[in-house]
Amino acid sequence: MKILILTQYYPPEIGAPQNRLHELAVRLQANGVEIEVLTALPNYPKMEIQEAYLKRRNREEIIDGIKVHRAWIFVSKSKGIIARLLNYFSFVWTSYWRGRKLKAFDYLMVESPPLFLGYTAMALSKKLKAKLIFNVSDLWPESAEKLGIVQNQLFLKLAYQLEAKCYERASLITGQTQGIVADILKRFPSKEVYWLPNGVNIDFYNPSHIDGEEFREKHGFTTADILFFYGGILGHAQGLEVILHAANLLSDLPQVQFILQGSGPEKEKLQNLKSALKLTNVHFLEPVAKQEMPAVLKAIDVALVPLKKLPLFEGAIPSKVFEALAMEVPLLLGVDGEARKHFIDNAAAGWFFEPENETALANCVRNLAMNPTEIQIAGKNGRQYVSSSFNRDQIAASLYQRLTNNS
Secondary structure (H helix, E strand, O other): OEEEEEOOOOOOOOOHHHHHHHHHHHHHHHOOOEEEEEEEOOOOOOOOOOHHHOOOOOOEEEEOOEEEEEEOOOOOOOOOHHHHHHHHHHHHHHHHHHHOOOOOOOEEEEEEOOOOHHHHHHHHHHHOOOEEEEEEOOOOOHHHHHOOOOOOHHHHHHHHHHHHHHHHHOOEEEEOOHHHHHHHHHHOOOOOEEEOOOOEOOOOOOHHHOOOHHHHHHHOOOOOOEEEEEEOOOOOOOOOHHHHHHHHOOOOOOOEEEEEEOOOOOHHHHHHHHHHHOOOOEEEEOOOOHHHHHHHHHHOOEEEEEOOOOHHHHHOOOOHHHHHHHOOOOEEEEOOOHHHHHHHHHOOOEEEOOOOOHHHHHHHHHHHHHOOHHHHHHHHHHHHHHHHHOEHHHHHHHHHHHHHHHO
16 A cells, blocks of 8 residues: 655654654554655744755655655745745645656545645646545634634635535545544535544653653753643634733742743734733743653643634644643643543543633632642543553554555
């Protein structure tokens, strides 16, 4: 079996889709699948091509045994809609012309979003005689519409039409959460939709092998500090203002410190809010490579996982959940629905607070500061739950079996 993975985002970039797709590729290859990846020149999150890939270097490379083909992409630090569309559509175009030179595959698996890459996927799957697997990690354009990021009705109409066309052309649709799967099945009941969850490498994220003291020392935290940590994109969907407003309500607890590690379109706005509120208990840190994350997670006490209060997100499971729980770090989860059911109700691996409710979040933090033994108990529960239910090895093996049965 030969599979081509088409994605705009891939290592050495850091981020959730990059890690998830690479981990899946490595495990499918271990099961005997011939895997290749067609992706862009690495540029995320700084929106500049990494030095090692300039001057036409490393357009073909091997990463952990996976053959990777890279196509040019337009990048700009501008946050404007024109620059963003040029970023997406430049790769739509160049990935097709790069991909059409490849040999035949049994399957072409495309990652969405960005949804526009569906144009390339449909054309390439025909050219390469490959069945199309459309992997949905976020319901786009629905999420962009509900968040108010895209409001142009003509553009939304065209995007929904493209979404429907991609689903109709796919031989298999895979959804990252059960909520995504249910949404697609409701609208396209005749299609085959498969739950392909995110997960975690429990060997890589193993708290018994990691020391977190260096992180605390480097950033000026003491062993007495209780660290509440958000790591990931600082974007619109996360509603991260709730963390800063909660921190403002907890200035009487000097041992409680909040960390936001990452980058994204909302970072400057959040930093300005910190200044306006004169917060000394909130710290912004730059994103780090995947290899450094186990030590970061080992050093912190509780992982903050918020999203905005939208019905859309009741079917969402942020990827940062899995790594934190594998490292025995419990959650303060501001996400209702599927994530709450899995990790709070079933696993007892943390605590739920109403999304965008800073008072509810502050009350949870205050309670944990007074009862720190609860943190350790919930952390142990979390690792046990993700080890049994969201192990990447099991996820890849199940997908391989599904594709083998359908071949």
